[in-house]
Amino acid sequence: MTNVSMTVNGKSVSCDVSETTLLSEFLREDLRLTGTHVGCDTSQCGACVVHVDGKAIKSCTALAVSLNGSDLTTVEGVGSASNLHPMQAAFKKHHGLQCGFCTPGMIMAGIDMVERYHAAGQELTAEAIRHELEGNICRCTGYHNIVKAIEEAAGTMAGQKQAAE
Amino acid sequence: MSDGIGARVERKEDKRFITGKGKYTDDIRMDNQAYAAFVRCPVAHAKINGIDSSAAMAMEGVIAVHTGPEMKADEIGDIITGWSITSKDGSPMQCGVWNPMVTTYGRYVGDAVAVVVAETQDIARAAAEVVELDYEELPAVAAADVALTDGAPQVHENVPGNLIFNWEIGDEAKTEAAMAGAHHVTELDITNNRLAPNPMEPRSAVATYDEAEDHYTLYTTSQNPHVARLVLSAFYNVAPEHKLRVIAPDVGGGFGSKIYIYPEELTCLWASMKTGRSVKWTSDRSEAFMTDAHGRDHVTKAKMGFDADGNIVAFHVDTIANIGAYVSLFATATPTYLYGTLWSGTYAMPAIYGTVRAVHTNTVPVDAYRGAGRPEATYMIERMMETASREMGIHPAELRRRNFVKEFPYQTEVILQYDSGDYFKMLDEGEKAADVAGFAARKADSAARGKLRGLGYSTFVEACGIAPSAAVGSLGAAVGLWESCEVRVNPVGTVEVLTGSHSHGQGHETTFAQLVSDRFGIPIDNVQIVHGDTDKVQMGMGTYGSRSGPVGMSAVVKALDKVEEKAKKIAAHTLEASEDDIVIENGEVKVAGTDKKMGWHEVGLAAYIAHNLPEGMEPGLKETAFYDPLNFSFPSGALICEVEVDPDTGVTDIVKFTAVDDFGTIINPNIVEGQVHGGVTQGIGQAMLEQVVYDETGQLITGSYMDYCMPRADDVPSFTLDHTCTPSPLNPLGVKGCGEAGAIGAPPAVINAITDAIGSNDLQMPATPLAVWTALQANKTAMAAE
Ligand code: FES
Ligand code: FES
Numbered sequence: 001m002t003n004v005s006m007t008v009n010g011k012s013v014s015c016d017v018s019e020t021t022l023l024s025e026f027l028r029e030d031l032r033l034t035g036t037h038v039g040c041d042t043s044q045c046g047a048c049v050v051h052v053d054g055k056a057i058k059s060c061t062a063l064a065v066s067l068n069g070s071d072l073t074t075v076e077g078v079g080s081a082s083n084l085h086p087m088q089a090a091f092k093k094h095h096g097l098q099c100g101f102c103t104p105g106m107i108m109a110g111i112d113m114v115e116r117y118h119a120a121g122q123e124l125t126a127e128a129i130r131h132e133l134e135g136n137i138c139r140c141t142g143y144h145n146i147v148k149a150i151e152e153a154a155g156t157m158a159g160q161k162q163a164a165e
Numbered sequence: 166m167s168d169g170i171g172a173r174v175e176r177k178e179d180k181r182f183i184t185g186k187g188k189y190t191d192d193i194r195m196d197n198q199a200y201a202a203f204v205r206c207p208v209a210h211a212k213i214n215g216i217d218s219s220a221a222m223a224m225e226g227v228i229a230v231h232t233g234p235e236m237k238a239d240e241i242g243d244i245i246t247g248w249s250i251t252s253k254d255g256s257p258m259q260c261g262v263w264n265p266m267v268t269t270y271g272r273y274v275g276d277a278v279a280v281v282v283a284e285t286q287d288i289a290r291a292a293a294e295v296v297e298l299d300y301e302e303l304p305a306v307a308a309a310d311v312a313l314t315d316g317a318p319q320v321h322e323n324v325p326g327n328l329i330f331n332w333e334i335g336d337e338a339k340t341e342a343a344m345a346g347a348h349h350v351t352e353l354d355i356t357n358n359r360l361a362p363n364p365m366e367p368r369s370a371v372a373t374y375d376e377a378e379d380h381y382t383l384y385t386t387s388q389n390p391h392v393a394r395l396v397l398s399a400f401y402n403v404a405p406e407h408k409l410r411v412i413a414p415d416v417g418g419g420f421g422s423k424i425y426i427y428p429e430e431l432t433c434l435w436a437s438m439k440t441g442r443s444v445k446w447t448s449d450r451s452e453a454f455m456t457d458a459h460g461r462d463h464v465t466k467a468k469m470g471f472d473a474d475g476n477i478v479a480f481h482v483d484t485i486a487n488i489g490a491y492v493s494l495f496a497t498a499t500p501t502y503l504y505g506t507l508w509s510g511t512y513a514m515p516a517i518y519g520t521v522r523a524v525h526t527n528t529v530p531v532d533a534y535r536g537a538g539r540p541e542a543t544y545m546i547e548r549m550m551e552t553a554s555r556e557m558g559i560h561p562a563e564l565r566r567r568n569f570v571k572e573f574p575y576q577t578e579v580i581l582q583y584d585s586g587d588y589f590k591m592l593d594e595g596e597k598a599a600d601v602a603g604f605a606a607r608k609a610d611s612a613a614r615g616k617l618r619g620l621g622y623s624t625f626v627e628a629c630g631i632a633p634s635a636a637v638g639s640l641g642a643a644v645g646l647w648e649s650c651e652v653r654v655n656p657v658g659t660v661e662v663l664t665g666s667h668s669h670g671q672g673h674e675t676t677f678a679q680l681v682s683d684r685f686g687i688p689i690d691n692v693q694i695v696h697g698d699t700d701k702v703q704m705g706m707g708t709y710g711s712r713s714g715p716v717g718m719s720a721v722v723k724a725l726d727k728v729e730e731k732a733k734k735i736a737a738h739t740l741e742a743s744e745d746d747i748v749i750e751n752g753e754v755k756v757a758g759t760d761k762k763m764g765w766h767e768v769g770l771a772a773y774i775a776h777n778l779p780e781g782m783e784p785g786l787k788e789t790a791f792y793d794p795l796n797f798s799f800p801s802g803a804l805i806c807e808v809e810v811d812p813d814t815g816v817t818d819i820v821k822f823t824a825v826d827d828f829g830t831i832i833n834p835n836i837v838e839g840q841v842h843g844g845v846t847q848g849i850g851q852a853m854l855e856q857v858v859y860d861e862t863g864q865l866i867t868g869s870y871m872d873y874c875m876p877r878a879d880d881v882p883s884f885t886l887d888h889t890c891t892p893s894p895l896n897p898l899g900v901k902g903c904g905e906a907g908a909i910g911a912p913p914a915v916i917n918a919i920t921d922a923i924g925s926n927d928l929q930m931p932a933t934p935l936a937v938w939t940a941l942q943a944n945k946t947a948m949a950a951e
Contacts, residue, residue, distance in 0.1 A: 020287070034192035035185015037417075039365045040450040044870035047365060075185035088183040092175055095835040098843065099670030100182030101365040101417030107183060126883070133878035137870070139365050139418050140670045142842030142907075143878040 389707020665705010844907020
């Protein structure tokens, strides 16, 4: 057991975890943040995507002990039912989810790609979104509405950034 | 009311999913919870001589190791099949016994042999690794056609030649005679590739035994929790129904694979009684590939005869269906009554005959997967049509139009009677939406860039809303396939709908609420849909076969009718008017032509206060209905796929995909379109990417997402969709069902487009770049030789 301390969704947490505990297990089992899902065992599906220090990673592929001192955001931390993040709102508006299992990973991947493209000054086209979603599998939606949702959220998020600047 | 039938309302259920607050089975944690892991048969066929669990039991944190013989000793039942099929010689089907955990023989890689229960999942899995099996490997067979050959390994002793049944449908003599007189006969060997359903949420179960109450609770990933409870009680002998509660909370997709009541869920229940602990098991993806029922896996020889004008005169089919090591719940219905009965497709065929041989192999059981039998039928028919059109030099759309069913109801040669449709209109609309007129120019443009462009059609009809109980009973089903609903109006006028349908992505919490909103003019936010819990909802049959619309919603309508009738009586009494003059709209109950009215909530209140009800009326406003469908419903569609192939690499790009469907009445277009997007994508997956591979020894080669290619965002285009509408005359809403359409219609459209582009009919699914390139080379060689 090793003690790890990190900030998760703005709150500091400190826990003893085993050296083999995956970040996805740590979030789901130790912190009971079950919005992060596990859909595979080969780092392929992206249901487990969270943000570590502002970057999207697959939490099933990171060890909790390796993230001591990190700042984490999970789907529970980006918005709430009464105050949705633009990405969450866009998924709802465009029917970008059906069973909802891939959705947390899609939302976290979506936010990350919008922010990366924005930082690089690149346009996030539908084609780029499809390419960027390579690491996220959805079996229900056929991606059509996910792409629409991310496209719209990219616009809203850019607008918000501008307004803030 | 803006929330009513046909409105594009956003889904009520989404908020919990987008904020990470969904509650799936693996999210549930009970007090006193332990974890199960399974020891599995490592080879495709083995005699298990002994199980040594001493090393596992010695590990810290291991609570118990249990085996199949112990389960047998506790009189836990064997896994059942729900549909018996009679062979053409009149003999009943023969199938092997499926012990939930192996008693003597393991018959596929992954067959459960023992269960380890431990304090943590890690310990359970580690302990399962050190349980030692003493086994003798036996010869195995994985391919269905090989399993039928003389001297093939026997999967079950009591099933000689591995043949479960040899079923027939149609008129053999009439078909042979018509075929003999045909002007042109098209013949094709067709493989329908084996698929792994892959809902993104793996199967999971949490079972709890309460000794003091002698009561069990099971949270599980099920599409039909009531059927699970019935089967677990009546057949698996876990506990009587009133001592077993089954809850299917949020379920992350099913596509058929979560209909079945598998050994693992059953074992968790039994193990919780054995250990006195809550027992949780969650499949990982590798385990899902090994143990979730697969889909499709047919090998077919088909012949279609035409007269000189291109009219179909006869259709002959010979199919071998791989059922796997054991006969799963719907496994026998899928390649027979959900397949052979659809062989007429969208066409008026005067003579049809065929046989289906169902075969045991040393592979995981094969059962219904999105479309179940209908994709197999459609793929075969639509490839035949396209191939015939090329052979006879008739445009594929024209050949289809010549043969379309023109009048409804239409009685096919293979049992089913189609309710309604307009196949000409949907194809016309499809051709317009796909801009078929501009195809030649686009093809020329591709050619100028060194690319091959192709256009492929598929028109399909499917049978949804399974099904009239008496009819399926006469065909061998063990259950009725009605649906139930209870509508409760609360004293404040809000409404709860308890339905036996189950939503695992289909959006019932929204669409079912729209029905109530439409009827009483109250907002959908005032309606709560309750489903998935046997303690809350009366018996129901669950969701599969696109039945929640045609059957589940019909039950809602029936219950709403009863509620409306009583509400009108109460209002008439209160307002001193005639019942016939009462109308309900916009949340008000009015006397037509006057200004006398009550709020909807006031009627609810009056029903429960009960101070002033009509003479003899019981208080309360709550009604239950069971709806048994009159027939299947028959959605249809025209799908057109346009591809561009790179001849140097075989890489194929779907440049446009158009689907014009007739689903009858549509409740929420957003949700229906979403179903089509997802279905078409699974169809494209089958056509171009997905294939379960077992090697000849029965080892599973495609055991993870590294080897099994799932469709990703980059593999599919944005879709062009439209609808035509001929309401079903056989259910109150006129709905037909939309869940499976895309998966049924898409594969032949894709393959017809690719074969059009490469100029060869010799292509099987999945059309990977290698397969396309190989077909192109073979075609070049053949053309050079001519
Ligand atoms: S669970 Fe992390 S990629 Fe699948
Ligand atoms: S919504 Fe079900 S997997 Fe994406």
